[in-house]
Amino acid sequence: MxxxxxxxxxxxxxxxxxxxLSREGxxxxxxxxxxxxxxxxxxxxxxxxxxxxxxxxxxxxxLARRIRAGSDxxxxxxxxxxEEADRVAGLELGADDYVTKPFxxxxxxxxxxxxxxxxxxxxxxxxxxxxPLKINLAAxxxxxxxxxVELTPTEFDLLSFFAQHPGRVFTRRELLEAIQERSYASLxxxxxxxxxxxxxxxxxxPAHPQFLLTVHGVGYKFHPPGEG
Ligand code: CA
Numbered sequence: 247m248x249x250x251x252x253x254x255x256x257x258x259x260x261x262x263x264x265x266x267l268s269r270e271g272x273x274x275x276x277x278x279x280x281x282x283x284x285x286x287x288x289x290x291x292x293x294x295x296x297x298x299x300x301x302x303x304x305x306x307x308x309l310a311r312r313i314r315a316g317s318d319x320x321x322x323x324x325x326x327x328x329e330e331a332d333r334v335a336g337l338e339l340g341a342d343d344y345v346t347k348p349f350x351x352x353x354x355x356x357x358x359x360x361x362x363x364x365x366x367x368x369x370x371x372x373x374x375x376x377x378p379l380k381i382n383l384a385a386x387x388x389x390x391x392x393x394x395v396e397l398t399p400t401e402f403d404l405l406s407f408f409a410q411h412p413g414r415v416f417t418r419r420e421l422l423e424a425i426q427e428r429s430y431a432s433l434x435x436x437x438x439x440x441x442x443x444x445x446x447x448x449x450x451x452p453a454h455p456q457f458l459l460t461v462h463g464v465g466y467k468f469h470p471p472g473e474g
Contacts, residue, residue: 251292279304408468413467
């Protein structure tokens with residue numbers, strides 16, 4: 247049974263999440279503040295952490311930083327709409343995803359499953375397949391519906407980085423770091439032009455992308471076709 251550590255100081259929300267995810271087959275342990283979360287994290291070695299950001303005693307971002315210092319455990323942040331700066335900071339610290347309050351329990355459960363699938367998923371070196379899109383990481387070849395797609399080295403690096411983390415939201419700065427070696431400029435907005443070029447090469451309608459989605463106020467994510 248997968249173990250989830252939920253760190254959330256609003257007890258009613260915590261209980262609802264715990265009840266729902268337990269019914270979905272997870273073992274959910276709850277901590278009600280950041281310090282308790284840190285202690286429970288070390289005791290439990292969870293498979294996933296759901297982390298509210300506004301926490302008493304130790305802020306969620308600080309807890310995320312401590313966790314990331316020694317662990318790759320997936321982290322999903324619970325954030326309020328007004329906490330956009332914290333959300334971006336959390337993603338830059340290495341959180342895997344976030345949901346914005348108020349959220350539905352169904353949505354949260356779907357995110358939990360998606361993140362766990364992702365973590366257990368792909369090993370490097372294989373061919374990544376997303377519907378009509380195939381990415382051969384070793385041969386650096388991309389095909390769409392069987393036809394080769396010509397990409398620049400930077401475009402290939404960016405696409406393969408996205409495709410190895412499907413569904414995960416990245417900030418422009420993170421994407422820039424991911425392609426740093428081949429990048430000529432260092433402005434986060436550079437990413438926008440690479441994404442634009444990739445959309446023109448990959449998307450049936452670049453104005454309404456299906457693969458490379460804009461996440462307003464944050465950055466971009468790769469959306470595998472067929473997933474909600
Ligand atoms: Ca809170």
